[in-house]
Structures are given as structure tokens and as C-alpha cells.
Amino acid sequence: MGRRLPQAFFALSLLALALIVAAVWQASTPSWKTYQRQFLQLEAQGEPNAAAKAAVLATPLEIHQVLLPGLQRVDRCTTCHLGVDDPTMKNAPEPFRYHVGLGTNVPSKFGCTICHGGQGLATDQKNAHGNVDFWQTPLLAKDYIRASCGRCHKEGDIPGVPELAEGRHLFETQGCRGCHKLDGVGGSIGPDLSEEGASQRSPEWLEKHFLTPSVVSPGSAMPNFHFTREQARALTYYMLSLTNQDMGTYYSSLRTIPSSSYGRELFVEKNCIVCHAIGGVGAKVGPDLMGVTQRHSREWLDEQLVNPQLVYPGSAMPEYDLDTNSRKALVAYLATATSEDAQLILSGKKSTLTPEDAAIEAGKSNFARFGCAGCHGTELQGGVPNPNAQGGQVPSLLHLSDDYTKDEVIEVIRNGRMPPLDNASGPTPPLYMPSWKHLLSEEDIHEIVEFLWSKQQKAKDSW
Ligand code: HEC
Ligand code: HEC
Ligand code: HEC
Ligand code: HEC
Ligand code: HEC
Ligand code: HEC
Structure with missing residues (x-):
């Protein structure tokens, strides 16, 4: 009997502690409704008079969702992240802040999870951010979000994301395919990497693995390539971008961003320099292309690349089978091309091989x-x-x-x-x-x- 009392007391204090923890937990993870009320308060501050304020505050609370059949997902993140497309929310605290840099990739077309990870359908923060055991892809840490750009833009350069092109280049030159399959081609000593970006591997794990495989995979048969930190980062980006997910045509339409660097690649590959000079450097079969984007409109140039015969009947210029983005890329390159660069292109050309x-x-x-x-x-x-x-x-x-x-x-x-x-x-x-x-x-x-x-x-x- 003498020992029961302290035991009961101990049990009670445990219970009290549990209740306190639960209360703190509740307070620290408010429901989406709490966020919507806070957001309305923020918006109401900007209203000129009491009636307008009251009208804003009376807005019904509701779950916001973006249906994205083309990406096979439904994202409800904007239930809490209410200011993403409102520039006046530039300095608002999270989760209300305006999203800088989305550009043409607007939330209504892309949702959020395709770039950030997380669980689109959830409406509480912990689940939405994917920090739960069963969810394989929690929010990507800020440093790695840009890796997702490569899920759609699979070739060429992506402005602001040099890591992806660098990682792809390393993959194709360092012999990774000797042991790994990617999209059906490669060996089977290591795991197939076609879905690596949808696996449970965190960016941190991948980066450590590239620096020294045996640190995170004891006894690994994968060689230590002695990559630099930047190279390990680039490969990690590339791995994170690898998913075999089926995307609607709209989303996969822009595999290649029509950047001027991609245009230069095409200019070299198609050998335009055998007929054209830039700023006097190159051949004179066709016109010098220096300043051509000022002489002609983009539409005219596009037409010229689709069908030279139509623009100049009897043209000596071949018809190239270039898709829209490739033509845009060539024009973007022509807008920036210099005679120095033409010199580089000429000197890089190999003499005919035996x-x-x-x-x-x-x-x-x-x-x-x-x-x-x-x-x-x-x-x-x-x-x-x-x-x-x-x-x-x-x-x-x-x-x-x-x-x-x-x-x-x-x-x-x-x-x-x-x-x-x-x-x-x-x-x-x-x-x-x-x-x-x-x-x-x-x-x-x-x-x-x-x-x-x-x-x-x-x-x-x-x-
Ligand atoms: C229940 C409300 C809520 C929902 C739903 C929600 N978030 Fe958040 N989110 C927050 C809050 C609050 C913050 C502020 C940072 C903090 O306190 O953790 C935040 C911060 C963030 C951040 C930046 C900070 C970080 O943790 O990396 C990102 C990125 C983010 N959310 C993305 C998403 C995405 C993507 C979704 C949808 C899958 C989503 N959020 C759904 C409430 C929410
Ligand atoms: C096209 C890809 C893309 C989409 C779609 C996208 N984001 Fe982002 N988001 C980014 C990138 C890239 C950054 C990092 C910007 C930087 O480095 O400053 C970012 C940053 C953020 C941040 C700040 C993160 C931090 O740690 O400071 C939040 C919050 C956020 N996004 C929420 C969202 C929400 C909510 C949506 C959906 C409405 C969304 N994003 C859609 C690419 C995207
Ligand atoms: C879900 C697929 C997807 C993701 C992820 C994605 N994009 Fe895009 N991107 C597109 C599509 C589709 C377009 C064409 C948009 C349009 O014009 O309707 C586009 C357009 C662009 C353009 C404009 C290209 C032009 O025509 O000049 C740039 C630049 C760009 N994206 C960069 C990025 C960056 C940087 C990221 C990562 C933060 C990213 N994209 C993530 C699909 C995607
Ligand atoms: C000699 C064979 C070999 C070569 C070459 C090789 N790997 Fe591996 N790799 C492995 C083996 C075996 C594993 C499984 C053990 C481990 O996790 O280290 C592995 C694991 C991995 C993983 C982790 C996969 C997962 O989620 O478990 C990634 C990512 C990876 N390799 C990428 C690469 C890249 C990128 C290259 C080229 C730079 C490369 N590997 C070259 C053998 C190789
Ligand atoms: C997964 C690792 C791996 C890959 C990828 C690989 N090899 Fe090998 N290779 C070996 C091993 C191990 C041996 C030694 C076999 C033995 O001792 O009989 C070997 C032996 C050889 C030999 C005989 C060398 C000798 O001295 O006996 C040649 C030639 C060879 N490989 C060429 C290639 C070529 C060409 C490729 C690409 C098409 C290739 N290997 C890809 C692991 C590999
Ligand atoms: C076999 C020679 C030849 C090749 C190769 C060639 N062109 Fe041409 N190009 C011409 C000729 C000749 C003209 C002058 C108009 C005409 O007769 O069509 C021309 C005209 C042009 C014009 C219009 C210039 C103006 O000021 O009117 C552009 C732009 C152009 N070419 C771009 C290219 C690009 C880009 C490539 C490579 C993808 C290329 N050309 C490859 C022969 C060539």
C-alpha cells in the first residue's frame, strides 16, 4: 500500500506532462483555418475603411486546390500559402509570402509539389510538408529545389541551374552506365537509376555518397571517383531530377529551353558556318549573320529557318527539320553571336577524319x-x-x-x-x-x- 501512492502520483504527473506537450503541439501547428484567418487580417490591413475591412474578414474559409491532371496530382498547398501570386505580399511572413521568380511557371499551371516535393492533398503542415514516415518525398531543402527543373527540361541548359547540365555531362563521361541502367541502357551491378529522383534517398545522402560511397553504404562496390564538392552537388541535382513519371504533353513540351547556348550547339552541329560568316568570320555563300535579328523580325527569321524556299525562291540554304524550340534557340544565339565566337567555332571544327x-x-x-x-x-x-x-x-x-x-x-x-x-x-x-x-x-x-x-x-x- 505504501508504494502505491508514489506510483499513482508518478502516473498522474506523466499524464499531465503528456497533456502539456499535446497542448503545445496543437498551438505550434495551427490548422489551415487559423492561417486563413491570419491572412484575411493581413489583407484587411490594406483596406481603406471599416466596411471594406469587415467584408474581407467575412470571406468564407475554404480549402484551395489546384487540379493538375497533366501532372497526376492535386495540390492544396495554397490553402495556407495564400500570397504566392500576390506581389503585395512580398514582405509578408511565411506561409503568406509572394513567390518570386516563378515567371511563366505560374502556380495555377504547375501547382507546388512538382518542384518542392511534399504531399499535395494534405491540409496540415506536417503532412503537407511530407515529414511523415510513409511519405517518400518530403519538401526539398532550399539548396536543392532547382534540381526539379530537370524533371521537365531534360536537355540543354536551364538558365540559373548550371548543375543539371554539369551532372548530366559527368554521368555520360565518367562511366556510370557501366554499372547502372538509366532509361534502359547500362549495366546491372548497381541499382537502376531511372527513378532515383522519386526514391527515398535524401539530397544529403546522395551528396555524401558521391563524395565517398562507403561512408553511407559500407562496403559499397561503387568506386570513389574523388569528385569535388561542386561535382557531387551537380550529380545530386541530376539524380533528383530523374523520374519516369508520365507528364501531360503540355508539361513535357519544353524538354529543351530555347537558350542561346543551346542555339550555339545547333549552329555548330548543323554547320551553318560553312555558308555564313558572323562579323566577317566564316564563309560567304549566304549573308553575314551579324545583326540579322535587327534586320528581320523573329517571325520572319522563324519562317526562313522553316522554309528558306518560301522566303527566297531558289535558295541555296537547306531546309532543316528543326522544332519550334530549336528555331527559337538559333534565333536567340544569332542575337548574341560575335565574330570572336565564330572564330572559336571555326577553330573547334575538326579537319576531316580518316x-x-x-x-x-x-x-x-x-x-x-x-x-x-x-x-x-x-x-x-x-x-x-x-x-x-x-x-x-x-x-x-x-x-x-x-x-x-x-x-x-x-x-x-x-x-x-x-x-x-x-x-x-x-x-x-x-x-x-x-x-x-x-x-x-x-x-x-x-x-x-x-x-x-x-x-x-x-x-x-x-x-
Ligand atoms: C497547414 C498550412 C500549410 C500547408 C497546407 C502547407 N504549408 Fe508550407 N508552410 C506553412 C508554414 C506555417 C510555413 C512557415 C515555415 C515554418 O514555420 O515551418 C511553411 C513553409 C513552407 C516552405 C519554406 C520553409 C521550409 O519548411 O522549407 C515551403 C518550401 C513550403 N512551405 C512548401 C509547401 C508545399 C509545397 C505545400 C503543399 C504540399 C505546403 N507548403 C503546404 C504552412 C503550410
Ligand atoms: C517551377 C518550380 C516551382 C514551383 C512550381 C513552385 N516553386 Fe516554390 N520555389 C522554387 C524555387 C526554385 C525556390 C527557391 C528560390 C530561392 O532560392 O530563393 C522556391 C522557394 C519557395 C519558398 C521559400 C523557401 C525558403 O526556404 O525560403 C516557398 C515558401 C515556396 N517556394 C512555396 C511554393 C508554393 C506554396 C508553391 C505552389 C503554389 C510553389 N512554391 C511552387 C520553385 C518552385
Ligand atoms: C512540370 C514541368 C516543368 C518544371 C518542373 C519546370 N518547367 Fe520551366 N517550363 C515548362 C513549360 C511547359 C514551359 C512553357 C510555358 C509556357 O510557355 O506555357 C516552361 C517554360 C520555362 C522557361 C521559358 C522558356 C522560353 O520559352 O523562353 C524557362 C526559362 C523555364 N521554364 C525555366 C524553368 C526553371 C528554372 C525551372 C525550375 C525552377 C522550371 N522551368 C521548372 C515546364 C516546366
Ligand atoms: C563499378 C560499378 C559502379 C560504377 C562505375 C558506379 N556505380 Fe553507383 N553504385 C554501384 C553499386 C554497387 C551501388 C549500390 C551500393 C551503394 O549504395 O553504394 C551504387 C549506388 C549508387 C547510387 C545509390 C542508388 C540508391 O538509391 O541506392 C547512386 C545514386 C549511384 N550509384 C550513382 C552513380 C553515378 C552517378 C555514377 C557515375 C559517376 C556511378 N554510380 C558509378 C556501382 C557503381
Ligand atoms: C562492372 C565493371 C566493368 C565494366 C562496366 C566493364 N568491365 Fe571490363 N572488366 C571488368 C573486370 C572485373 C575485368 C577482369 C576480368 C578478369 O579478370 O577476367 C574486366 C576485363 C576486361 C578486359 C580484359 C582485360 C584483361 O587484362 O584481361 C577487357 C578488354 C575489358 N574488360 C574491356 C571492357 C570494355 C570495352 C567495357 C565497356 C564496354 C568494359 N570492359 C566494361 C569489369 C568491368
Ligand atoms: C548551303 C549553304 C547554307 C547553309 C548550310 C545555311 N545557310 Fe542560311 N542562307 C544561305 C543563303 C544562300 C542565304 C541567302 C538567302 C537565300 O538564298 O535563301 C541564307 C540566308 C539565311 C538567313 C537570312 C539572312 C538574311 O539576312 O536574309 C538566315 C537567318 C540564315 N540563313 C540562317 C542559317 C542558319 C541558322 C543555318 C544553320 C542552321 C544556315 N543558315 C545554314 C545558305 C546557307
């Missing part, structure tokens, strides 16, 4: 594209650790010609090979040479071997 050199070039790009570099190194130097394989690492490809004929190497690439074990009773080495015959044509393989042979260092070099 068939042998062309095969080597093609082999080099296949080597990068199919991810051989991920295991064998961008310089073919090997060295990626492969525990319990003989030699303990993936072999260098710089001395193949000492041990093999070209045909033998073709065989290895075609059929793959398991590395012999260092210790027969030890574990299987994580990395093996995949078979490529289902992904690479015979011609691809021949080209790769030509490339490899162009890099062989004779045994005497290493004496």
Missing part, C-alpha cells in the same frame, strides 16, 4: 557511353578495388596488346568474364566483366577495340 581515326573516335565515345570507364577508368588505368579478385582490382586496359590479340579482346567484350578468385574459399568479387553482346553491335565492339589499341603502351615503356 576512316581509321573515325572508328577510333566512335570507339572512344562508345567506351564513355556504355560505361566502361566506370570500372576501367577514364584513362583506361584500371585500379578500382575489387576485393578477392586476383590482383585485387579491375585491370588496366593499357597493356592488352602484350597479352592478347584483337580477336581475343573482342571475345572478352562480347561474352564477359568472371575474374579468377584470389582466395578460392573467399567471397565472390563484387565486380565482374559484363557480357556486352546484347547491348553493343559487332561494329560497336570493333570500334571500341580500335580505340583500345590506339591507347596501348608497349611493354618497353614500363621497363
